[in-house]
Amino acid sequence: MKLLKFSGNLLAPALEEPLSEVMLDDWRANRQAHAGATALAIPNDASLGDIVEDLSGFSTVILTFPTFKDGRAYSQARIIRERFFYTGEIRARGDVLRDQILFMTRCGFDAFEFESGDANDALGEFSFAYQASADRVEPVWRQRLSRAAAA
Amino acid sequence: MYRYDEFDATIVAERVSQFRGQVERRLAGELTEDQFKPLRLMNGLYLQLHAYMLRVAIPYGTLSSKQMRMLSAIARKYDKGYGHFTTRQNIQFNWPALVDVPDILDDLASVEMHAIQTSGNCIRNVTSDQYAGAAADEIEDPRIWCEVIRQWSTFHPEFSFLPRKFKIAVTASDTDRAAVKVHDIGLRLHKNDAGEAGFEVIVGGGLGRTPYVGHTIREFLPKKYLLSYLEAILRVYNLEGRRDNLYKARIKILVNSEGATTFADMVEAEWAAIKKNEIDLPAEEIDRIRDYFAPPAFDKLPETSAALEERRNSDKDFARWLRTNTHEHKTPGYAIVNISLKPIGGIPGDASDVQMAAVADIAEQYSHDEIRVTHEQNLVLPHVKRDDLYAVWKALDAQALATPNIGLVSDIIACPGLDYCSLANTRSIPIAQRISERFADLNEEEDIGELKIKISGCINACGHHHVGHIGILGVDKKGEEFYQITLGGSGAEDASLGEIVGRGLSSGDAVDAVEKLIGFYRQRRQSGERFLDTYRRLGAEPFKEALYEAA
Amino acid sequence: MKAVTGNLLSDGSVVYLGDDDQWTSDIGAAARFEDDDALPVIAAAQLRVTEIADAYLIDVEPSGAPVGRAVIRETIRSAGPTVRTDLGLQAECCG
Numbered sequence: 195m196k197l198l199k200f201s202g203n204l205l206a207p208a209l210e211e212p213l214s215e216v217m218l219d220d221w222r223a224n225r226q227a228h229a230g231a232t233a234l235a236i237p238n239d240a241s242l243g244d245i246v247e248d249l250s251g252f253s254t255v256i257l258t259f260p261t262f263k264d265g266r267a268y269s270q271a272r273i274i275r276e277r278f279f280y281t282g283e284i285r286a287r288g289d290v291l292r293d294q295i296l297f298m299t300r301c302g303f304d305a306f307e308f309e310s311g312d313a314n315d316a317l318g319e320f321s322f323a324y325q326a327s328a329d330r331v332e333p334v335w336r337q338r339l340s341r342a343a344a345a
Numbered sequence: 346m347y348r349y350d351e352f353d354a355t356i357v358a359e360r361v362s363q364f365r366g367q368v369e370r371r372l373a374g375e376l377t378e379d380q381f382k383p384l385r386l387m388n389g390l391y392l393q394l395h396a397y398m399l400r401v402a403i404p405y406g407t408l409s410s411k412q413m414r415m416l417s418a419i420a421r422k423y424d425k426g427y428g429h430f431t432t433r434q435n436i437q438f439n440w441p442a443l444v445d446v447p448d449i450l451d452d453l454a455s456v457e458m459h460a461i462q463t464s465g466n467c468i469r470n471v472t473s474d475q476y477a478g479a480a481a482d483e484i485e486d487p488r489i490w491c492e493v494i495r496q497w498s499t500f501h502p503e504f505s506f507l508p509r510k511f512k513i514a515v516t517a518s519d520t521d522r523a524a525v526k527v528h529d530i531g532l533r534l535h536k537n538d539a540g541e542a543g544f545e546v547i548v549g550g551g552l553g554r555t556p557y558v559g560h561t562i563r564e565f566l567p568k569k570y571l572l573s574y575l576e577a578i579l580r581v582y583n584l585e586g587r588r589d590n591l592y593k594a595r596i597k598i599l600v601n602s603e604g605a606t607t608f609a610d611m612v613e614a615e616w617a618a619i620k621k622n623e624i625d626l627p628a629e630e631i632d633r634i635r636d637y638f639a640p641p642a643f644d645k646l647p648e649t650s651a652a653l654e655e656r657r658n659s660d661k662d663f664a665r666w667l668r669t670n671t672h673e674h675k676t677p678g679y680a681i682v683n684i685s686l687k688p689i690g691g692i693p694g695d696a697s698d699v700q701m702a703a704v705a706d707i708a709e710q711y712s713h714d715e716i717r718v719t720h721e722q723n724l725v726l727p728h729v730k731r732d733d734l735y736a737v738w739k740a741l742d743a744q745a746l747a748t749p750n751i752g753l754v755s756d757i758i759a760c761p762g763l764d765y766c767s768l769a770n771t772r773s774i775p776i777a778q779r780i781s782e783r784f785a786d787l788n789e790e791e792d793i794g795e796l797k798i799k800i801s802g803c804i805n806a807c808g809h810h811h812v813g814h815i816g817i818l819g820v821d822k823k824g825e826e827f828y829q830i831t832l833g834g835s836g837a838e839d840a841s842l843g844e845i846v847g848r849g850l851s852s853g854d855a856v857d858a859v860e861k862l863i864g865f866y867r868q869r870r871q872s873g874e875r876f877l878d879t880y881r882r883l884g885a886e887p888f889k890e891a892l893y894e895a896a
Numbered sequence: 897m898k899a900v901t902g903n904l905l906s907d908g909s910v911v912y913l914g915d916d917d918q919w920t921s922d923i924g925a926a927a928r929f930e931d932d933d934a935l936p937v938i939a940a941a942q943l944r945v946t947e948i949a950d951a952y953l954i955d956v957e958p959s960g961a962p963v964g965r966a967v968i969r970e971t972i973r974s975a976g977p978t979v980r981t982d983l984g985l986q987a988e989c990c991g
């Protein structure tokens with residue numbers, strides 16, 4: 195498995211420090227037993243209503259794409275970033291493909307278990323985005339406003 | 346009409362380059378067909394029976410003459426001289442070569458068009474009222490909001506891999522010409538008691554294998570919250586919609602399994618949590634978009650046109666076309682013209698490159714450069730002076746585009762069916778052709794009155810048969826084509842789903858059955874009743890009996 | 897009996913595997929296989945990924961005409977749309 199991390203608008207191969215992972219259900223069943231865990235793996239059908247209490251203390255959250263067509267983790271990542279202000283790493287696992295990594299970064303993912311080489315050119319394929327998302331990219335409408343104000 | 350600024354133009358151009366790269370990777374064998382298929386589908390490129398099929402988006406069904414001319418040129422240069430207008434206000438080309446598609450997309454981009462999100466499990470091209478901006482009964486131009494949604498939904502990072510495709514329609518009139526109750530989300534702009542405009546939000550309608558009429562989950566949504574509310578609905582759907590079964594993955598299944606009230610609560614809770622995020626557009630940006638939809642500079646004209654009245658009295662064919670194919674315009678002295686793409690015995694929705702170019706010219710000269718595509722697979726010239734109607738009729742007639750049958754029995758919706766579609770069970774087009782030939786007598790058609798016949802070649806229901814006054818669904822039985830008839834559907838403001846009557850019929854019997862049903866209606870109708878009204882008054886039974894008594 | 901069909905990758909047109917192992921648009925020129933012999937042939941055809949978008953087996957009569965469940969579909973594929981007899985292979989033959 196290869197790991198890419200996203201920072202400063204670039205994807206770079208990262209050293210795979212061993213993670214001490216725990217699944218959300220196991221963690222909730224017995225927090226004591228998993229006190230040393232550093233990464234929380236959340237299945238993509240888990241309800242996130244009260245996840246905020248679980249997040250603190252984990253430096254990594256792992257979200258899953260069982261197939262690239264199953265897009266639930268995009269919503270989960272945004273909720274974890276935008277609603278619960280989680281600032282640790284959000285890692286994408288599973289069917290992580292070149293042509294989806296841009297969407298993932300926009301939703302707040304910043305680490306990718308990615309088999310197939312470099313994906314930086316895929317990130318550069320679009321200069322603008324219409325909507326605000328977890329990546330804090332200036333949406334087109336805001337750029338239009340600033341431009342109109344400057345004119 | 347909306348015009349691209351450099352942001353819109355850049356995004357579309359970059360999409361073409363991205364796809365060009367994907368095609369190159371596929372041709373070089375770096376991508377397998379399995380890997381490439383979802384990528385090409387996201388750009389509206391299917392592989393059908395005989396060839397690739399490219400579906401080009403016509404956002405909310407609005408085209409300029411320049412854009413129509415480009416569609417004509419593409420049909421001529423890259424296809425076999427025609428295109429097919431669809432029930433989602435798009436156009437499909439049936440024969441493009443894969444190697445040419447990036448160039449076609451470049452040509453489209455040069456006139457501010459694209460094929461983005463015309464397929465795939467994402468938010469599809471938003472549809473609207475074909476009379477938008479011209480109808481007397483609208484509150485405001487619904488296309489303003491369609492364009493707002495178009496931008497928000499384009500490459501939405503969270504909603505590009507939904508459980509299933511997602512279709513939104515917007516109307517701003519009491520008369521529903523956009524079929525908002527049979528969409529994943531239907532938005533109806535209306536005024537509340539305080540006189541403010543807002544949206545009725547209807548969710549969970551749809552056709553296909555399990556048809557539903559949508560549920561209203563909010564009577565009144567202030568306009569400024571449109572995008573945050575949509576985002577809440579889409580998020581609930583993305584997280585909770587079923588993914589284990591293709592046929593249960595549309596939002597209608599979720600809404601109906603949770604119940605509309607519970608679903609509404611889920612949406613409201615999500616909305617409360619995200620409403621304050623910067624999703625909704627500021628008023629300045631909405632105004633910027635609104636300005637593009639300002640009405641064209643209409644002349645001040647008298648209500649009636651003497652020249653028109655004279656022609657109406659002297660030319661019976663013209664008078665008939667005026668009755669069937671024109672509609673009242675909000676501005677005195679103007680009319681809305683419907684262009685029928687349903688010549689008797691023709692292929693519903695097909696237009697040749699020559700016809701497209703002619704429509705472009707006519708629109709440029711007589712309709713402020715605007716053309717609309719209807720979900721009933723016809724075209725519209727939205728702003729024609731009444732004084733010019735005769736000249737427009739002559740020009741359309743010269744191109745076989747003036748069949749006076751809008752809303753009548755030969756104005757049939759038919760999906761491509763097994764003549765083109767790789768998912769089809771049976772052909773659809775030949776049935777439409779035969780029904781249309783059977784009722785070739787236009788006097789008879791006018792006497793029968795409004796009648797919506799809709800035909801699908803399989804349960805996917807692209808031909809909207811569930812909401813046909815008479816619906817016809819093709820089913821395959823051991824390699825033979827059979828047709829199942831439904832009665833009493835409607836996709837309009839009085840939406841309802843048709844009821845299946847009896848067993849499957851051979852194609853010849855199906856055409857006879859339609860004739861019998863219509864004959865029965867004509868015997869039993871009361872004055873002023875449409876087929877649908879008589880059916881609703883009498884119920885299914887007598888129609889069934891009429892259908893089978895002589896058989 | 898079986899024949900191998902598919903759509904060419906470059907332009908999507910309907911083709912059949914001929915006796916010479918080349919693709920032909922004429923279903924009459926398609927190589928015909930006994931059912932058991934067809935499996936290795938289709939497996940090999942599916943590997944020709946830069947030539948063909950998909951490849952699959954169809955049932956044919958010994959004469960070469962499509963037969964079985966998909967008879968209408970495959971007949972229409974081999975000839976062209978029944979509503980546009982000016983298009984597809986049907987337009988080219990018999991002239």
Ligand code: SF4
Binds near residue numbers: 806
């Ligand atoms: S209804 Fe079926 S046959 Fe008709 S176009 Fe849709 S998928 Fe094809």
